[in-house]
Amino acid sequence: PPPPRPPGKPAPAPKPPDAPLSPTPSPTPERPPPAPELPPNPAPKARSPTVPELAAEVAIAILDGSLSERDGDRWRPCRRDRVPEGLVLRAEQRTRVEFAGAQITLERSASFSLRGSAFALHDGRLSAELGGPCELQIGGLSVARHSTLRTVISADGSRIAVDEGVALAGDDLLLEGCEYLVERGALRGVNRRTLPPAARPKET
Numbered sequence: 001p002p003p004p005r006p007p008g009k010p011a012p013a014p015k016p017p018d019a020p021l022s023p024t025p026s027p028t029p030e031r032p033p034p035a036p037e038l039p040p041n042p043a044p045k046a047r048s049p050t051v052p053e054l055a056a057e058v059a060i061a062i063l064d065g066s067l068s069e070r071d072g073d074r075w076r077p078c079r080r081d082r083v084p085e086g087l088v089l090r091a092e093q094r095t096r097v098e099f100a101g102a103q104i105t106l107e108r109s110a111s112f113s114l115r116g117s118a119f120a121l122h123d124g125r126l127s128a129e130l131g132g133p134c135e136l137q138i139g140g141l142s143v144a145r146h147s148t149l150r151t152v153i154s155a156d157g158s159r160i161a162v163d164e165g166v167a168l169a170g171d172d173l174l175l176e177g178c179e180y181l182v183e184r185g186a187l188r189g190v191n192r193r194t195l196p197p198a199a200r201p202k203e204t
Contacts, residue, residue: 065095101132
């Protein structure tokens with residue numbers, strides 16, 4: 001019998017199967033940073049109630065006659081001896097008042113207002129014996145006594161006449177017996193007197 005064949009090399013063991021590749025993880029999307037927290041709105045501060053400013057008052061004395069004061073669209077009697085500055089007053093008849101050292105006679109329906117020592121004629125006619133610090137405002141012009149001598153004037157909204165003494169309007173002297181026309185705060189002498197003589201009490 002033929003001799004036995006030597007045993008051959010053992011067959012190599014089968015290779016283990018390759019491990020499956022793990023999938024590449026997808027990148028995790030970055031989250032936006034959280035928005036900063038805003039502080040709560042502060043509570044509005046309570047406003048203290050506004051206190052209206054009171055108008056300054058000036059003194060006026062009614063010597064004869066009667067006055068009314070404007071209250072909205074109507075007039076009511078004025079019986080007080082101190083009134084707010086700028087309050088419009090009206091004579092209900094021929095009325096004589098004392099204000100800032102001057103004695104002023106207002107014809108019926110003449111209206112005016114007061115501020116400090118200024119007496120502003122709005123409408124109508126007056127006559128005055130000037131004295132003290134009083135200044136009459138006629139047509140935008142301030143008229144005062146020039147010296148310590150007695151000074152009496154008559155005026156309406158556009159004319160001034162000096163019945164006695166000398167008056168001062170700005171740098172201009174207003175002479176006794178002369179009448180002046182007030183135009184845009186300036187004076188112009190006229191040749192003929194149109195204002196009636198001043199109503200004035202007798203000297204004592």
